[in-house]
Amino acid sequence: MALVVQKYGGSSVADAEGVKRVAQRIVATKKAGNDVVVVVSAMGDTTDELIDLAEQVSPLPPGRELDMLLTAGERISMALLAMAIATLGHEARSFTGSQAGVITDGSHGKARIIDVTPGRIRGALDEGAIAIVAGFQGVSQDSKDITTLGRGGSDTTAVALAAALEADVCEIYSDVDGVFTADPRIVPTARRIPAISYEEMLEMAACGAKILHLRCVEYARRYNIPIHVRSSFSQRPGTWISDSSEGSEMEQAIISGVAHDRSEAKVTVVGVPDKVGEAATIFSVLSDAGINLDMIVQNVSAAATGRTDISFTLPATDGQTALTALNKIKERIGFESLRYDDRIGKISLIGAGMRSHPGVTAKFFAAIAEAGVNIEMISTSEIRISIIVAQDDVEGAVNAAHRAFELDAEQVEAVVYGGTGR
Amino acid sequence: MALVVQKYGGSSVADAEGVKRVAQRIVATKKAGNDVVVVVSAMGDTTDELIDLAEQVSPLPPGRELDMLLTAGERISMALLAMAIATLGHEARSFTGSQAGVITDGSHGKARIIDVTPGRIRGALDEGAIAIVAGFQGVSQDSKDITTLGRGGSDTTAVALAAALEADVCEIYSDVDGVFTADPRIVPTARRIPAISYEEMLEMAACGAKILHLRCVEYARRYNIPIHVRSSFSQRPGTWISDSSEGSEMEQAIISGVAHDRSEAKVTVVGVPDKVGEAATIFSVLSDAGINLDMIVQNVSAAATGRTDISFTLPATDGQTALTALNKIKERIGFESLRYDDRIGKISLIGAGMRSHPGVTAKFFAAIAEAGVNIEMISTSEIRISIIVAQDDVEGAVNAAHRAFELDAEQVEAVVYGGTGR
Numbered sequence: 007m008a009l010v011v012q013k014y015g016g017s018s019v020a021d022a023e024g025v026k027r028v029a030q031r032i033v034a035t036k037k038a039g040n041d042v043v044v045v046v047s048a049m050g051d052t053t054d055e056l057i058d059l060a061e062q063v064s065p066l067p068p069g070r071e072l073d074m075l076l077t078a079g080e081r082i083s084m085a086l087l088a089m090a091i092a093t094l095g096h097e098a099r100s101f102t103g104s105q106a107g108v109i110t111d112g113s114h115g116k117a118r119i120i121d122v123t124p125g126r127i128r129g130a131l132d133e134g135a136i137a138i139v140a141g142f143q144g145v146s147q148d149s150k151d152i153t154t155l156g157r158g159g160s161d162t163t164a165v166a167l168a169a170a171l172e173a174d175v176c177e178i179y180s181d182v183d184g185v186f187t188a189d190p191r192i193v194p195t196a197r198r199i200p201a202i203s204y205e206e207m208l209e210m211a212a213c214g215a216k217i218l219h220l221r222c223v224e225y226a227r228r229y230n231i232p233i234h235v236r237s238s239f240s241q242r243p244g245t246w247i248s249d250s251s252e253g254s255e256m257e258q259a260i261i262s263g264v265a266h267d268r269s270e271a272k273v274t275v276v277g278v279p280d281k282v283g284e285a286a287t288i289f290s291v292l293s294d295a296g297i298n299l300d301m302i303v304q305n306v307s308a309a310a311t312g313r314t315d316i317s318f319t320l321p322a323t324d325g326q327t328a329l330t331a332l333n334k335i336k337e338r339i340g341f342e343s344l345r346y347d348d349r350i351g352k353i354s355l356i357g358a359g360m361r362s363h364p365g366v367t368a369k370f371f372a373a374i375a376e377a378g379v380n381i382e383m384i385s386t387s388e389i390r391i392s393i394i395v396a397q398d399d400v401e402g403a404v405n406a407a408h409r410a411f412e413l414d415a416e417q418v419e420a421v422v423y424g425g426t427g428r
Numbered sequence: 429m430a431l432v433v434q435k436y437g438g439s440s441v442a443d444a445e446g447v448k449r450v451a452q453r454i455v456a457t458k459k460a461g462n463d464v465v466v467v468v469s470a471m472g473d474t475t476d477e478l479i480d481l482a483e484q485v486s487p488l489p490p491g492r493e494l495d496m497l498l499t500a501g502e503r504i505s506m507a508l509l510a511m512a513i514a515t516l517g518h519e520a521r522s523f524t525g526s527q528a529g530v531i532t533d534g535s536h537g538k539a540r541i542i543d544v545t546p547g548r549i550r551g552a553l554d555e556g557a558i559a560i561v562a563g564f565q566g567v568s569q570d571s572k573d574i575t576t577l578g579r580g581g582s583d584t585t586a587v588a589l590a591a592a593l594e595a596d597v598c599e600i601y602s603d604v605d606g607v608f609t610a611d612p613r614i615v616p617t618a619r620r621i622p623a624i625s626y627e628e629m630l631e632m633a634a635c636g637a638k639i640l641h642l643r644c645v646e647y648a649r650r651y652n653i654p655i656h657v658r659s660s661f662s663q664r665p666g667t668w669i670s671d672s673s674e675g676s677e678m679e680q681a682i683i684s685g686v687a688h689d690r691s692e693a694k695v696t697v698v699g700v701p702d703k704v705g706e707a708a709t710i711f712s713v714l715s716d717a718g719i720n721l722d723m724i725v726q727n728v729s730a731a732a733t734g735r736t737d738i739s740f741t742l743p744a745t746d747g748q749t750a751l752t753a754l755n756k757i758k759e760r761i762g763f764e765s766l767r768y769d770d771r772i773g774k775i776s777l778i779g780a781g782m783r784s785h786p787g788v789t790a791k792f793f794a795a796i797a798e799a800g801v802n803i804e805m806i807s808t809s810e811i812r813i814s815i816i817v818a819q820d821d822v823e824g825a826v827n828a829a830h831r832a833f834e835l836d837a838e839q840v841e842a843v844v845y846g847g848t849g850r
């Protein structure tokens with residue numbers, strides 16, 4: 007008998023019909039002889055509706071109260087799911103994050119899980135019941151206040167519970183069939199990836215593949231929890247994410263996929279005096295403003311002027327904050343001007359195989375050049391190459407790379423591709 | 429500095445505007461120098477909408493899960509209320525029933541409060557914050573599961589918290605200006621009662637005045653908590669409910685008011701053999717079926733037949749259950765037939781003053797007779813006379829009694845009369 011943790015996103019339980027469909031899938035897993043723990047998100051648009059209500063009464067709601075409000079969403083979906091399972095003749099018990107032992111720090115809206123003490127979940131399983139747990143929420147260790155985990159929170163709840171319960175697998179259900187070699191909306195010939203390593207999945211998540219949130223994959227890697235990403239709308243297998251050392255290296259493709267991200271912007275600080283510490287000042291100011299930078303490029307100093315340009319990318323939503331912070335130190339640093347461009351896109355080629363296969367970079371750049379696309383910035387890791395291009399070139403560049411590395415499916419799989427909720 | 433517990437019903441917080449209006453009233457109470465604890469119901473129709481969702485996924489939802497679902501309603505309203513108060517520059521912290529220390533038994537859907545341990549509420553007050561508590565809900569002592577208190581639950585939460593915190597007053601806000609000498613919808617000249625004793629209020633509640641639930645008044649009497657029933661839509665004083673020994677007897681009216689109830693039905697068991705124990709068998713069968721009887725009348729046995737008729741009233745919603753239970757023992761008892769009538773109404777005259785004023789009964793019956801209304805059943809207590817009449821006669825009978833005891837207001841107060849939510 008295996009212990010299976012399943013997570014269903016908001017799109018899977020968007021209405022009563024969805025709840026009933028998911029209940030049948032859960033009962034089927036139970037009937038197959040497994041212990042089942044289910045983590046569920048709020049139904050469909052519930053969270054947005056609650057945020058809307060909050061905005062009607064307060065321009066800046068206190069974090070503690072916003073968390074209290076939003077956690078009502080999962081409370082509704084989990085209770086309904088437990089009822090639907092009862093109707094099918096199986097016992098299910100729903101638990102809030104607090105009841106499930108999801109202990110967090112006190113950062114409302116973006117709490118980190120500190121510990122998971124799933125005593126009540128184990129008790130329910132021992133008595134033969136299915137346990138339904140509210141995703142996205144926990145209780146703070148110090149104040150005992152209700153917290154939410156922020157983006158990707160329900161996936162993280164599922165993986166954290168799977169780790170604490172030593173589950174055999176954590177299944178993440180959404181409306182997508184798995185992880186694809188590229189976004190099927192822009193590469194119609196994209197293939198579902200049957201298996202991928204934690205490392206590659208981390209790079210995919212960091213580079214704009216929205217199927218799983220970074221912190222959920224990090225958590226799974228740390229505790230070595232196999233994740234199976236699949237669709238709640240079909241019975242097809244999805245993508246297994248696990249430790250690459252467990253799979254056969256022979257079967258490993260050189261390149262896993264091509265990710266893209268249109269949500270970043272590029273800032274160039276023009277004419278920075280080429281003195282020791284100037285770059286450090288710029289980046290510490292941005293860090294103090296709470297901005298996470300992605301790629302950073304510093305041009306070679308022009309000897310004649312003694313000045314250099316520093317470019318970096320960041321989430322476009324942080325653009326205005328960054329410009330304001332930098333303008334405040336313009337006199338102190340003595341740079342000439344700021345340039346801002348949010349019409350950019352990032353293309354990333356990801357694959358553990360590129361470690362042992364030289365020539366991947368050359369082949370990638372050749373494909374991009376052949377597609378007539380100009381590269382503005384480059385950044386690489388051991389298993390990833392990322393480039394910044396003009397936003398209008400994203401589609402052409404992704405398709406060119408996908409073709410060059412022979413990632414196309416022979417037959418196009420029928421897929422629905424979209425966000426995974428929270 | 430006083431400690432004030434305020435309870436706002438669903439109609440007072442039906443939308444964002446209502447939440448903001450209530451927040452202003454709470455802040456005004458705080459600014460006047462009081463410690464404030466607020467108990468709030470779910471917004472407007474939220475509970476009905478959640479029940480509707482439950483019915484869509486399950487014909488008979490498990491009580492534990494239904495309670496988990498319904499408690500989401502107060503979670504939403506209390507968080508929004510805390511946000512609205514924060515917007516006005518005051519700190520408010522919301523607490524679930526469980527966090528507020530409302531400990532109940534395990535009867536889902538109709539849990540009884542066993543204990544209240546409001547440590548976190550006291551902590552919030554000590555730090556100068558306003559405490560917002562979810563009404564209608566608690567946590568079971570044994571299983572630690574979430575429970576709901578059933579009808580009148582939020583009022584009971586408020587009184588129980590007031591008792592545990594030794595509050596100076598418990599204010600119950602609704603869309604009604606207080607307790608009236610009769611339902612203003614059928615007696616336009618009805619007056620607001622400025623003060624009434626627990627005993628009289630208990631009789632009023634038991635006799636169909638829907639402004640406060642019986643168990644809330646019982647709780648207040650047991651712990652001697654003064655209740656002030658008033659409207660959240662006006663600044664007018666409402667009705668004070670307290671121990672009559674504290675008020676001046678001189679000011680006490682002989683009659684407090686006339687209540688009516690159209691929700692009961694009458695069952696007559698015709699031709700019961702006049703033997704010892706037959707009535708006992710009938711009532712124990714009904715008790716086993718979970719039915720609460722109200723009035724019971726047994727006619728004098730007709731010597732010629734050796735048979736008698738037994739009539740009783742009960743909530744009309746229990747009518748079918750009662751008939752089914754009785755038909756099962758028809759052979760055993762040997763009664764002749766059952767008669768069922770749900771076109772009845774109960775009129776009750778209530779007043780602590782009738783203890784010391786003989787002649788009240790005679791005057792009441794004379795007024796009813798003068799109105800041309802036939803009396804079907806009679807029942808009395810020390811401070812109440814109730815009669816059953818045909819449902820179409822209710823309005824005439826209530827008005828006749830109201831006039832006979834000179835309860836009419838000199839000026840009609842502007843009132844809005846309606847349900848008080850849960």
